[in-house]
Amino acid sequence: MKLGFIGAGNMAGAIFKGIIASGAEKAQNIYIIRNNRSLQDKQAEELGVVSCDSYDELIENSDIVFLGIKPAGFPALLEQIKDKLEMHKPLVVSMAAGMSMQSIQDMLGFKPSLIRIMPNINAEILMSATAYCGNSNASSEHLDIVKNYLNAIGTAYEVPEDKFAVFTAIAGCSPAYVYMFIDALAKGALKLGMNKQQALDIAAQAVMGSSAMYKKSGLHPAELTDKVCSPGGTTIEGVCTLDEYKFTAGVVKAVENSVIKDALLNKK
Numbered sequence: 001m002k003l004g005f006i007g008a009g010n011m012a013g014a015i016f017k018g019i020i021a022s023g024a025e026k027a028q029n030i031y032i033i034r035n036n037r038s039l040q041d042k043q044a045e046e047l048g049v050v051s052c053d054s055y056d057e058l059i060e061n062s063d064i065v066f067l068g069i070k071p072a073g074f075p076a077l078l079e080q081i082k083d084k085l086e087m088h089k090p091l092v093v094s095m096a097a098g099m100s101m102q103s104i105q106d107m108l109g110f111k112p113s114l115i116r117i118m119p120n121i122n123a124e125i126l127m128s129a130t131a132y133c134g135n136s137n138a139s140s141e142h143l144d145i146v147k148n149y150l151n152a153i154g155t156a157y158e159v160p161e162d163k164f165a166v167f168t169a170i171a172g173c174s175p176a177y178v179y180m181f182i183d184a185l186a187k188g189a190l191k192l193g194m195n196k197q198q199a200l201d202i203a204a205q206a207v208m209g210s211s212a213m214y215k216k217s218g219l220h221p222a223e224l225t226d227k228v229c230s231p232g233g234t235t236i237e238g239v240c241t242l243d244e245y246k247f248t249a250g251v252v253k254a255v256e257n258s259v260i261k262d263a264l265l266n267k268k
């Protein structure tokens, strides 16, 4: 399958690099175009992907066209490529944050087979949690094809479009929350005399192991918490302290406020 990427920056770049690294698609089947021609040619040379001279060339060669530019650039870009998309009929995949499929269809003036995805930054290390959903012209085969590519850069989750903002809060924003948690653990250790860098490494390893254990065990997080709390021990002391300082309530509020902010930003 031939994949075209309009925009080849942080996210689109992470996706096609991940797809190539995982072996899900050969580099010579990836077509790219971006504004900066010298960066584009450098990427093509380094990765073996095809550097395109025009949107037309990219669309004509692609079974799937990924839109990897910032949302603000969509109106101008879609105006330029809509006729070619309507003629060639590739599957269109948008990764634009906060941009609904309806708004893309409105800008195009027709209804392509369209899939919306929401990857997160961990795509760079093939560990993205990525949401996807399709419009009524996207077949189950289309969804499966895209899901397979997304699984090459992490794990794909089919999420209804009206839950994309919630997904973004718990998968797109949460890396920042987790980094704060790791840093907070290390600060605690630093306060008690441990070297900060060593404490950060230890905290990050503990978070990674706990996440892997949750996924492997199939147990509810509350059961896993109970398993590590011995009666009258140190862990339950810390757990109760986190409750006292409203850890859960703070995280729940952070998710809610991220979703509220998403709605505010997308009204502008």
Ligand SMILES: NC(=O)c1ccc[n+]([C@@H]2O[C@H](COP(=O)([O-])OP(=O)(O)OC[C@H]3O[C@@H](n4cnc5c(N)ncnc54)[C@H](OP(=O)(O)O)[C@@H]3O)[C@@H](O)[C@H]2O)c1
Pocket: 006, 007, 008, 009, 010, 011, 012, 013, 033, 034, 035, 036, 037, 039, 068, 069, 070, 071, 073, 077, 095, 096, 097, 098, 118, 119, 120, 121, 172
């Ligand atoms: N970064 C994230 O964590 C993340 C997460 C989820 C979703 N997203 C979404 O991913 C999309 C890209 O974000 P990003 O962070 O990857 O931004 P980015 O690093 O700035 O990349 C944007 C890319 O678009 C290219 N571009 C801009 N206008 C173009 C045009 N008219 N024609 C062709 N290429 C054009 C840029 O080219 P030049 O650099 O050559 O100018 C650049 O390669 C956004 O819609 C964003 O909402 C990002």
